[in-house]
Amino acid sequence: MEQLKTTSEKPNTDQKRSIYSIQFTEMQDWLQEQNEPKFRATQIFEWLYQKRVSSFEEMTNLSKELREKLETSFVLTTLKIVTRQVSSDGTVKFLFELHDGYSIETVVMRHEYGNSVCVTTQVGCRLGCTFCASTLGGLKRNLESGEIVAQVLESQRAMDEVEERVSSVVVMGIGELLITMMN
Ligand code: SF4
Incomplete structure (x- = not known):
């Protein structure tokens, strides 16, 4: 492997949590906190891991409000x-x-x-x-x-x-x- 290059020595601590770090049951819990039904977790995971979307906007069977909550709470593209x-x-x-x-x-x-x-x-x-x-x-x-x-x-x-x-x-x-x- 070639030597790693770094462009910054200071981690960005303001970074939102990656949605790919969230386990299925954690997502269900988060949805409940947002007064959303737990079955939405299945829909969200299908968008993430089967359809492999690159934005929350593409999750078209979710309400606009829920997509905005996801956008506010998580980051989707981390790389x-x-x-x-x-x-x-x-x-x-x-x-x-x-x-x-x-x-x-x-x-x-x-x-x-x-x-x-x-x-x-x-x-x-x-x-x-x-x-x-x-x-x-x-x-x-x-x-x-x-x-x-x-x-x-x-x-x-x-x-x-x-x-x-x-x-x-x-x-x-x-x-x-x-x-x-x-x-
Ligand atoms: S130094 Fe680390 S990355 Fe390199 S071969 Fe050894 S274990 Fe792997």
Whole structure:
């Protein structure tokens, strides 16, 4: 992996929570707090994970009021695509910018038996493997769950273009998963 570049050392603490960090039951609870029926959670999750919309505005079977509440409470797009490179063997390599300016990489590997997305779990890494440039700047922070889920969704959007699906998720991008889980 190439060395990470950072455009900011100061995280944006005003950032709204990623909707991809919300579990289904949490969404039901949130809807109840908004005096909305719990079944709306199924509709919202279908828009997020089956139709893979890129704005709340596209969730057209929800009321305008509910869409505005979602917009006020959550952020939907947490990753900005800086570059997307496609190799001759079909491998897709993303460079994403996070909300606080840090950058991460995600790779979609194409195989005869399916497509694997290799997700990143941390910005930088403190493990210090001597062959790896990703560790040179040390560990900056762990990724939020929504940022990891968003990598899979962006990868699936790329596979949508060729009418294929991501069939497996591999946690071997930048960062050491076990350390992420222990922190
Ligand atoms: S654990 Fe992975 S990302 Fe971290 S230094 Fe080693 S090879 Fe690099």
